[in-house]
Amino acid sequence: MTINDVREKLQQQISQLISSLDQVVQMYGMPIIQDKNGNPLWIDVREMTLRYQIPIKKVQKFFEGLKEGKILATKCSKCGTIYFPPQDDCPKCKISGLEWVEMPDEGELVAYTIINVKPPSFSHYQDYIVGIARMKNGINVTAWVNSKEVKVGMKVKLRITKREPENYLTYELIPA
Numbered sequence: 001m002t003i004n005d006v007r008e009k010l011q012q013q014i015s016q017l018i019s020s021l022d023q024v025v026q027m028y029g030m031p032i033i034q035d036k037n038g039n040p041l042w043i044d045v046r047e048m049t050l051r052y053q054i055p056i057k058k059v060q061k062f063f064e065g066l067k068e069g070k071i072l073a074t075k076c077s078k079c080g081t082i083y084f085p086p087q088d089d090c091p092k093c094k095i096s097g098l099e100w101v102e103m104p105d106e107g108e109l110v111a112y113t114i115i116n117v118k119p120p121s122f123s124h125y126q127d128y129i130v131g132i133a134r135m136k137n138g139i140n141v142t143a144w145v146n147s148k149e150v151k152v153g154m155k156v157k158l159r160i161t162k163r164e165p166e167n168y169l170t171y172e173l174i175p176a
């Protein structure tokens with residue numbers, strides 16, 4: 001599957017939803033349906049497209065690192081604070097141009113949640129787990145947990161992976 005396949009499938013679902021809403025509006029005069037508990041739900045029929053554009057010039061090295069198999073964080077040379085995801089400014093010291101350091105790959109899961117109800121832009125994924133791991137350097141990393149079984153306190157590894165179907169590099173937690 002490519003991003004375009006996903007987009008087409010979503011578009012189909014949206015058009016189906018909109019045409020059934022059209023019928024509801026014709027019958028009741030308003031886009032009100034019942035949720036699964038029988039409670040009335042107002043459904044807005046306006047579509048909104050969201051496109052992300054995030055300037056990454058100051059943290060470009062992070063993405064280059066992923067390509068080289070490294071997961072990088074930034075560190076303030078003045079106060080020693082490590083930032084992950086990396087940022088180029090230390091708000092405590094009000095300085096920029098932080099150092100780049102590699103993240104340790106070992107950590108321990110401190111919290112997780114299983115996402116069954118996904119936001120529309122994530123609806124093409126199977127249910128997934130988002131966890132927070134305390135890494136060896138004391139930094140908490142929030143990432144998808146790629147594991148069938150999951151429990152707080154389990155040892156995890158931070159690794160680079162390819163997110164499908166978008167086919168881009170990202171990082172995830174796996175059992176150690």
Ligand SMILES: [Zn+2]
Binds near residue numbers: 076077079090093
């Ligand atoms: Zn600092």
